[in-house]
Amino acid sequence: MTTTSPPPAATPAPPPAPHAGPRPVPAPRLEWLTAEVADWRRRGLLDEAQAAAVLALYTPGRRASLARLLLVVGACFVGVGLLWLVAANLAALSPTARFAGVVVVWLVLLLGSEARSARLPGPVVAVGRLAAVLAFGAVVFQAAQSLQVPAWEPRLLGVWAAGALLQAYAVRSALAVVVGVAVGTGWLVWAGVGASATGLDVVLLLGAAGVGAVALGALHEGGSDRLARLGVPWREAGALLVLAALFGAALPFVEADAQRPGAWALAAGAVALALAAVAAARSVGQGRLEPAVAALAVAVATALVLWEAGNDATDVDLAGWLHAGAGVLAYVGLAVAVAAAGTLRDSGRLTGLATVALVAFTTVQAFAVFARVVEGAWLFLLLGAVLVGTGWLTVRAQQRLARTLEEQ
Structure with missing residues (x-):
């Protein structure tokens, strides 16, 4: 007679981990x-x-709580203070002592943030990394001062930007990426303007930096979540730079001068187009479209600068009105595109950036062009009506886009 053994008792499920609080x-x-x-x-x-x-x-x-805001502002003050100390020359200390002191502060901030990253709250670690990136800028300038390199050299910003980006990707810090992009853009524009200071060069350099940043933001998608988060500041900085390029191109007094961009601007544009092409080939959906829109906006900005019309804000003729109208239409279209990208990506920063940029552009254009025809209180009434109408159209477009996305 065979006997069947009883089935093994089911292993009880482990109790849920206690929640630390809401x-x-x-x-x-x-x-x-x-x-x-x-x-x-x-x-x-x-x-x-x-x-x-x-x-x-x-x-x-x-x-964005008050505590986090205070942490960010404090980290910025630490970084600016270190840069200020370097600029003040600290005659009481030798160059070697100054350099050693700045390096020690940088290493303490960098290694301390990483060593305590598992125990400290996330915002504190992020702010510590931000302070370390700013302190690295002090290291660069102090090293240049010790080596008798002039402080007013754009290459120092380039070294700082490269070090900031290396640190950003080593520790996965979005705030460090913001510093690297900002300082790198300063280096690109400063070096380019130093070689050929024309309005066309400035517009092209800002636009090239913007297209390259948008393309790099698109290339971050498709990887890990941490890598994708590092693409967000690239995308947002690129949108800001492209808006700034088109903003400058639409101003009446920005001229092409020599009608031919300098070699630095051409090289930056070629690199940006190459990055946009790579992003279009490797990305899908919106990531493929955004670099193309940015490149198109820069092309329109270049055409506006080359179009020698409306350069005299004191005497606006028909050509000046056409130039101003084309600039307004192009800028409104770009701002709406940025706002649409913010809606699709659920990014309040992109939407807010588009709104602020549109308000600033409308105000400047009103006083640069329309103030020559409409003066006094009527100008403010007209400006207010334009802003209200533009805002209403933007809200309607965002609502329609949101409804379309919900129906899909």
């Missing part, structure tokens, strides 16, 4: 979750106790 989330996201939980209750997926337990796990919070 997790702060942005208020709009919590409102969405509350509405979803209410819908789940109506459908019978959750009872009242379960719905309350889900909502109890979260609490409304703000992404």
Whole structure:
């Protein structure tokens, strides 16, 4: 007679890990979750106790809290203070002592942030990395001073930008990427303007930096989440730079001068187009479209500068009106494209950037061109009407785009 052994007892599931407390989330996201939980209750997926337990796990919070703002501002003050100390020459210390002191501060900030990254809150670690990147700039300038290199050299900014980007990718710091992009753009424009200071060169250099940054932001997509996050500051900085290039091209007093860009601007443009081509080949969807839109906007900006019309803001003729109108239409179209990208990517910063840029451009253009025809209170009434109308059209376009995305 055979006997069957009883089945092995099921291993009990481990108890859930205790929650440290309600997790702060942005208020709009919590409102969405509350509405979803209410819908789940109506459908019978959750009872009242379960719905309350889900909502109890979260609490409304703000992404940019006062404490985080103070940390960022404090880190910037530390970095600027170190740069200031280097610029002040610190005659009481020898060059070797000054250099050693700045290097020690930089290493303490860099290694301290990484060594304590597992124990410190995320915002504190991010701000420590930001301070380390700024301190590296002090190291570069102090080394140049010790080697008798003139401080007013754009290549120093280039070295600082390269070091900042290397550190940013080594520790995966988005704030360090922001510093690297900002300093690198300063190096590119400074070096290019030093070689050939024309309005066309400035517009092309800003535009090339913007197209390259947008392309690099697109190339970050498709990898890990941490790598994709590093592409966000590239994309946002690129949008800002392209908007600035078109902003400058539409101004009445920006001229092409020699009608031919300098070698530095041409080289920067070639590199930017190559990056845009690579991004278009390796990206899909929106990542492929954004570099193309940026390159098209820079091409329009170049055409506006080469179009010798409306350069005299004191005497606006028909050609000047046509030039101003073309600039306004191009800039509004670019701002709407940036706002649409912000909607598609759920990025409030891109949408806010487009809104502020549009308001600033409309105001400047009103006083640069329309103030010659409409003066006094009527100018402000007209400007207000244009801003309200543009804002209404932008909101309508965003709402229609959002509805289209929801229906897909």
